[in-house]
Amino acid sequence: MQLDHNKTIIMNLETTIGTVVSKAVETLYGLNIELNQIQLQKTKREFEGNLTVVIFPFVKAARKSPEQTGQEIGAFLQQHNPVISAFNVIKGFLNLSISKHYWLETLNEIHANTDFGKTRVTDDSELMMIEYSSPNTNKPLHLGHIRNNLLGFSISEIQKANGWKVVKTNIVNDRGIHICKSMLAWKLFGNSETPESTGMKGDHLVGKYYVTFDKYFKAEIAALMAEGSSEEEAKKKAPLILQAQAMLLAWENNDPEVRQLWEMMNGWVYAGFEKTYKELGVDFDKIYYESETYLEGKSEVERGEANKAFYRREDGSVWADLTGDGLDEKLLLRSDGTSVYMTQDIGTAKLRYNDYPINKMVYVVGNEQNYHFQVLSILLDKLGFEWGKSLVHFSYGMVELPEGKMKSREGTVVDADDLMEEMIETARETSQDLGKLDNCTPQEIETIVRMVGLGSLKYFILKVDPRKNMTFNPKESIDFNGNTGPFIQYTHARIKSVLRKATEQGIDYSKLANTKITISEKESYLVQLLTEFPAVIRLAGEEFSPALIANYIYDLVKEYNQFYHDFTILKEEDFDIKQFRLVLSESAASIIKTGMALLGIDVPERM
RNA sequence: GGUCUGGUAGCUCAGCUGGAUAGAGCAACGCCCUUCUAAGGCGAAGGUCAAGAGUUCGAAUCUCUUCCGGAUCACCA
Numbered sequence: 001m002q003l004d005h006n007k008t009i010i011m012n013l014e015t016t017i018g019t020v021v022s023k024a025v026e027t028l029y030g031l032n033i034e035l036n037q038i039q040l041q042k043t044k045r046e047f048e049g050n051l052t053v054v055i056f057p058f059v060k061a062a063r064k065s066p067e068q069t070g071q072e073i074g075a076f077l078q079q080h081n082p083v084i085s086a087f088n089v090i091k092g093f094l095n096l097s098i099s100k101h102y103w104l105e106t107l108n109e110i111h112a113n114t115d116f117g118k119t120r121v122t123d124d125s126e127l128m129m130i131e132y133s134s135p136n137t138n139k140p141l142h143l144g145h146i147r148n149n150l151l152g153f154s155i156s157e158i159q160k161a162n163g164w165k166v167v168k169t170n171i172v173n174d175r176g177i178h179i180c181k182s183m184l185a186w187k188l189f190g191n192s193e194t195p196e197s198t199g200m201k202g203d204h205l206v207g208k209y210y211v212t213f214d215k216y217f218k219a220e221i222a223a224l225m226a227e228g229s230s231e232e233e234a235k236k237k238a239p240l241i242l243q244a245q246a247m248l249l250a251w252e253n254n255d256p257e258v259r260q261l262w263e264m265m266n267g268w269v270y271a272g273f274e275k276t277y278k279e280l281g282v283d284f285d286k287i288y289y290e291s292e293t294y295l296e297g298k299s300e301v302e303r304g305e306a307n308k309a310f311y312r313r314e315d316g317s318v319w320a321d322l323t324g325d326g327l328d329e330k331l332l333l334r335s336d337g338t339s340v341y342m343t344q345d346i347g348t349a350k351l352r353y354n355d356y357p358i359n360k361m362v363y364v365v366g367n368e369q370n371y372h373f374q375v376l377s378i379l380l381d382k383l384g385f386e387w388g389k390s391l392v393h394f395s396y397g398m399v400e401l402p403e404g405k406m407k408s409r410e411g412t413v414v415d416a417d418d419l420m421e422e423m424i425e426t427a428r429e430t431s432q433d434l435g436k437l438d439n440c441t442p443q444e445i446e447t448i449v450r451m452v453g454l455g456s457l458k459y460f461i462l463k464v465d466p467r468k469n470m471t472f473n474p475k476e477s478i479d480f481n482g483n484t485g486p487f488i489q490y491t492h493a494r495i496k497s498v499l500r501k502a503t504e505q506g507i508d509y510s511k512l513a514n515t516k517i518t519i520s521e522k523e524s525y526l527v528q529l530l531t532e533f534p535a536v537i538r539l540a541g542e543e544f545s546p547a548l549i550a551n552y553i554y555d556l557v558k559e560y561n562q563f564y565h566d567f568t569i570l571k572e573e574d575f576d577i578k579q580f581r582l583v584l585s586e587s588a589a590s591i592i593k594t595g596m597a598l599l600g601i602d603v604p605e606r607m
Numbered sequence: 608g609g610u611c612u613g614g615u616a617g618c619u620c621a622g623c624u625g626g627a628u629a630g631a632g633c634a635a636c637g638c639c640c641u642u643c644u645a646a647g648g649c650g651a652a653g654g655u656c657a658a659g660a661g662u663u664c665g666a667a668u669c670u671c672u673u674c675c676g677g678a679u680c681a682c683c684a
Binding site: 039041044046047052054056059060066090091092093136138173176177178245315317326327328331333334335336338340341366367368369370371372374397398400402404405430431434436452460463464465467468469470471472473476479480481482483484486487489490491493494497498501502539543547548551554555558561562564565566568569570571606607 | 609610611612613618619620621622623626627628631632633639642643644645646647648649664665677678679680681682683684
């Protein structure tokens with residue numbers, strides 16, 4: 001089985017050593033210790049060795065100095081485990097060197113396993129539904145959405161690699177006051193413009209009218225305030241907002257004219273979104289539309305009211321009293337009967353659990369909505385759904401500009417389509433400047449340039465801890481050197497280039513025939529890095545953190561590049577060594593490719 | 608104001624459940640292409656881990672206090 005195979009490779013070393021350590025302290029000092037109490041870590045680069053046992057926890061029982069304790073344990077380990085070739089003790093740290101032979105055997109295992117690091121999904125696997133993207137249909141996607149989409153897609157891939165069945169889902173917020181604003185503005189000021197008549201992408205055109213609405217709305221507020229209204233009053237009685245609200249009500253009452261306008265403008269937006277998703281490389285297994293779930297939500301709210309979980313006020317609005325949970329009161333239905341965001345989320349959740357045997361439901365939504373999901377969870381629980389409390393809100397941080405938050409009103413929003421296009425163009429220019437693709441066909445160039453441009457953008461976003469806010473500086477653009485996507489892609493391309501030449505020369509590197517050769521520290525360290533891949537995937541899944549994958553690949557690539565620089569591969573005279581380096585290189589390339597795929601990033605064969 | 612969250616090099620970020628002299632990249636400086644792709648490698652430089660106290664063999668990491676940021680608490684989504 002796949003899982004066990006991976007375990008033999010990575011877990012093996014640490015557990016066997018841990019077992020021997022526990023035997024050592026028991027034999028030497030009569031100390032009984034749990035396996036997980038033993039602190040085994042990777043040896044720091046400046047010291048000799050591969051794995052380090054922290055000795056401090058044992059010195060008390062040993063009644064000896066940390067140095068001496070380390071020496072004794074080290075000697076015991078070496079005697080009882082042939083994998084340990086040497087050891088040294090510095091302060092309270094016992095550094096163990098693992099035999100080269102072990103690393104070479106391990107490399108062969110890794111190399112033979114095309115799914116190295118992944119856990120196979122079986123019929124028995126549990127199902128995780130992951131919601132991400134969830135756009136409103138009144139404006140185009142921006143940089144914030146990009147982070148959401150990349151995280152959602154990547155996390156889905158990572159969970160699949162951890163053996164989960166994954167259903168990627170998207171709830172399209174296709175109804176509500178926001179879209180009515182765009183519709184109204186288009187109706188009033190749009191002169192029947194269409195994507196065809198203007199040449200604009202549909203989502204951008206609809207977004208334009210959302211801005212238009214806001215502009216006139218602001219003007220009305222200013223006028224009302226000039227007449228003596230307070231700002232609060234003005235916002236409530238401005239004619240445009242009243243009309244938009246009337247439109248929302250008409251929509252919920254199935255007014256044919258409003259519905260037709262809605263269908264048309266949403267159609268424009270979907271066509272636009274589809275293009276953006278495709279360009280970004282994200283997709284969904286199941287799409288829900290708020291317009292198809294909000295009624296379910298409404299009836300759930302009404303059921304809750306009947307059950308006394310919720311209550312109705314005199315004005316007809318329905319509320320949940322959450323003061324008992326330390327929260328406030330929450331509106332669930334407006335006094336005019338129309339539903340709010342929370343209403344549809346209740347309906348959507350219920351429908352999803354009806355549609356799929358969900359074991360874990362994950363919402364990829366920004367941390368600005370932490371409160372919303374806290375409330376949602378409680379409301380579903382109050383409605384009697386046993387899974388209500390188990391919803392996972394994967395809360396990620398905002399993307400900010402150097403000046404702070406992006407504001408659509410001030411035109412500082414970084415548009416998703418523009419940004420992707422820019423990155424691709426930058427990649428094109430860089431390739432041309434460097435003359436990298438001179439021998440490629442136009443079609444190849446197009447493919448590579450897109451890979452690199454999008455790779456730089458995706459990696460830039462995914463390498464950051466998802467929980468944290470991050471800063472994007474549009475003026476500085478995104479680098480192609482250093483800790484970047486293109487740097488990793490480039491390394492992959494270089495390896496592939498060497499492998500192609502090896503194949504041309506007829507060199508067999510299907511496996512390492514001789515595992516008794518002598519290799520350098522740098523080389524065995526690279527193998528050690530490769531062995532860590534499965535553990536990284538597992539941790540990334542547990543933590544919901546693509547950044548862990550990104551950081552790991554970067555470390556690997558950085559290390560490989562040093563090796564590539566310092567050692568010759570094809571010109572190596574010793575065939576066994578040459579074969580080893582090719583096998584090592586191919587394994588590295590494979591892990592780079594697999595790892596980047598978990599981030600939704602493609603790597604080229606040449607660049 | 609309540610709740611949540613963050614503060615690490617000039618800038619952008621790593622630093623796993625506490626472990627050795629806190630690491631990368633960018634920018635700036637100096638090297639390395641007659642050698643498998645220089646989108647690369649090497650070197651030097653850059654730090655009061657916001658401040659203070661505590662917990663202990665050991666704290667960027669855990670606890671408390673203070674300072675400074677951000678989010679949220681809507682008949683918005």
